[in-house]
Amino acid sequence: MSFTEFFNPLNGVAKIEFLYYLVLILSIVYTIIPNHLAKQYVEYVIVCSPYIMIPIFVIRFKNNIIYLIRKPKHETLVFPPKAYEMIGNEKISLTDPPFIMVNDKNVLAFANQKIRKIMFGRDFYNLLTDDERIFVIGHELSHFKKTEEKVVVKSIFVIICVVFALSFLHLQPSLAWSPVVAIFCISLNNSARYLERMADMSGASYVSKETAIKAIRQSYQDRPERTSQTHPAMNYRIKNLERYYSQFN
Numbered sequence: 002m003s004f005t006e007f008f009n010p011l012n013g014v015a016k017i018e019f020l021y022y023l024v025l026i027l028s029i030v031y032t033i034i035p036n037h038l039a040k041q042y043v044e045y046v047i048v049c050s051p052y053i054m055i056p057i058f059v060i061r062f063k064n065n066i067i068y069l070i071r072k073p074k075h076e077t078l079v080f081p082p083k084a085y086e087m088i089g090n091e092k093i094s095l096t097d098p099p100f101i102m103v104n105d106k107n108v109l110a111f112a113n114q115k116i117r118k119i120m121f122g123r124d125f126y127n128l129l130t131d132d133e134r135i136f137v138i139g140h141e142l143s144h145f146k147k148t149e150e151k152v153v154v155k156s157i158f159v160i161i162c163v164v165f166a167l168s169f170l171h172l173q174p175s176l177a178w179s180p181v182v183a184i185f186c187i188s189l190n191n192s193a194r195y196l197e198r199m200a201d202m203s204g205a206s207y208v209s210k211e212t213a214i215k216a217i218r219q220s221y222q223d224r225p226e227r228t229s230q231t232h233p234a235m236n237y238r239i240k241n242l243e244r245y246y247s248q249f250n
């Protein structure tokens with residue numbers, strides 16, 4: 002993962018995330034502008050910003066948090082044999098049965114790391130053909146894999162948590178905090194998008210280009226322009242897949 006992946010706002014950021022970039026810009030502006038009434042206002046905005054940035058960041062975990070607390074009813078899904086072979090080939094141990102259907106309109110599909118199963122939202126599942134489901138399974142399996150990139154991302158997360166803990170212990174909320182919070186949020190969101198693109202390529206290795214792109218389109222059904230803190234925008238994911246398949250031409 003390149004350094005620019007961490008700070009590239011062109012990967013399809015959620016609108017609300019521009020706040021993080023704004024805080025970074027304001028922090029620079031603050032150090033440049035001379036002492037003046039305006040400087041006090043900028044300071045006020047910077048000092049207060051973590052109280053807005055942190056909740057925005059936490060909201061991205063909403064679905065995961067809900068399904069950590071709420072145990073989904075096991076509703077067995079039967080897939081073509083290929084789906085079960087994939088789990089073996091990727092050498093990933095999932096609990097049996099590996100797939101669960103949930104009645105939740107907000108759920109498309111996700112890798113539930115806690116119970117080690119792949120969850121499908123009923124509506125999304127019904128939208129897909131068998132081949133598109135294979136793509137989705139390949140994508141989700143990638144989230145169970147341990148990769149170098151994930152180790153890097155987790156290390157950054159741990160380091161920043163330690164920095165946070167230390168600053169909580171020793172400092173009042175200060176000006177220096179806000180850019181740290183902003184960098185933390187930006188880098189973790191962007192690395193999440195990077196991992197999603199890797200997962201898409203993983204799913205793509207099992208199906209044709211048309212199938213993969215159709216499955217991506219299905220997941221953005223209602224709002225193709227939708228942006229999120231964790232996933233790249235639809236067009237960005239499609240471009241990524243086109244680049245992936247073009248290697249084989």
Ligand SMILES: [Zn+2]
Pocket residue numbers: 140141144197200
């Ligand atoms: Zn994913």
